[in-house]
Amino acid sequence: MRNRQWLLARRPDGLCVPDDFLYRDEPYAAPDLREGEILIRNLAFLCAPTIRNWMDESTGNFMPSIALGEPVRDPSAARVIASANPDFPAGSRVCTIANWQDFEVVAPTRALIRPIPDGFSFIDALGPVGMNALTAYFGLIEIGKPKTGETLLVSGAAGSVGSVAAQIGKILGCRVIGIAGGTDKCTWLVEQGCVDQCIDYKCDDIAQQIAALCPQGVDIYFDNVGGAMLQAAVDNMARHGRVVLCGQISGYNDGATENRLGNLMRLVYGSIRMEGFLASNFIAQFPEAMSRLARWIEEGRLLHREDVRAGIEVLPMSLNALFDGSNQGTLIVQISDDASQSA
Structure with a gap:
């Protein structure tokens, strides 16, 4: 066996460039596993904006920064090829937080x-x-906590998370306003039924448009962007509104200098709740949520787009598509043809 890896060679400054990474391809000998460990072969990786966060030297992440000279950390889908853990026998298929490489040992308890x-x-x-x-x-x-008839505003509404949040809002009876970049993305959001109306941040005055489209205020703001867009939403929240802090993509490449929020008394006077979260907070509910999502997809009520790219060699530069807007859906890089298998 050979293990292909992408290592972090230096900390990126802005968008990633090839010299930020080092490719290594070496023979791989399967190690002896300790009790509870499994050996996995990664087949596909999910490119997510938070990976860029992990590349910075920061103490603010929920996971440690990636050390220089170490493989880049990334969510993966993998097959268990050897196991010392009865919960994940050889042949099992799993998702985990892995690294940009073919093989690795994972301890599910950690x-x-x-x-x-x-x-x-x-x-x-x-x-x-x-x-x-x-x-x-x-x-x-x-x-x-959406209620029928409420107004939901979603930033990054054409993105992997935002488009699903917008559609779930529609399914649950909300009026949905999306914010996205460019005519093509806004047209797709409206014509595919994801949103009722869309604000194009590339040419519209965001704060002005929110105020015009939401004269009674925004009940729920699902924030993927942060920065000035978050500020515009806060300034237009309805009383007892809820701000869902999911991501801050506007600051991932610049040290978060854009993410200073003002007018916080607006939250006080409006009895507005702002809360961040991680999906892993709800891991016990994953099976129920996956079943519900799958049912909505089968019923044609939830559309999902995947931008699947092939080859481990494209991993490093594919990440930039999340920040320049060139991806068309959830960005996935498969490094093995077996990634399309459902068993």
């Missing part, structure tokens, strides 16, 4: 790991019922 249900491919497990979809589900339902 890692977020979940089985892939029968009937779902490895790609499905990272896409339609994957972590981004689960993040949208729990963020909106558990933190946003």
Whole structure:
């Protein structure tokens, strides 16, 4: 066996460039496993904005920064090829937080790991019922607590998390306003039924448009962006509104200098709740959520787009698509043809 890896060679400054990474391809000998450990072969990786956060030298992440010279950390879908853990026997299919490499040892007692249900491919497990979809589900339902007839505003509404959050809002009876970049994305959101109206941040005055489209205020703001967009939403929240803090993508490449929030007395006077969350807070509810998401997809009520790219060699530069807006759906890189298998 050979183990292909992408290592973090230096900390990126802004968008990633090739010299930020080092490729290594070496022979791999399967190690002896300690009790509870499993050896996995990664088949596909989910490119998520938070990976860029982990590359920085920061103490503010929920996971440690990636050390220089170490493989880049990333959510993956994998097959267990050897096991010393009865809960995950050889042949099992799992999702976990892994690294940009073919093989690695995982200790499930110390890692977020979940089985892939029968009937779902490895790609499905990272896409339609994957972590981004689960993040949208729990963020909106558990933190946003939508009610029929309320107005939901979603930033990054054409993205992997945002588009699912917007559609769930529609399913649950909300009026949905999306914020996205560019005519094509806004047109897709409106024509595919994801949103009632869309604000194009590339050409519209965001704060002005929110005020015009939401004269009674925003009941729920699902925030994927942070920065000035978050400020515009806070300034237009309805009384007893809820702000769901999911991501701050506007600051991931610049040290979060854009993410200073003002007018906090607006939250006090409006009795507005602002709350951050992680999907892993609700891990016990994952099976129920995956089943519900799958049912909505089967019924045609929830659309999901995957941007699947092939080859371990494209991993590092694919990440930039999340920040320049060139991805078309959940960005997944498969490094093995087996990733399309559902069993």
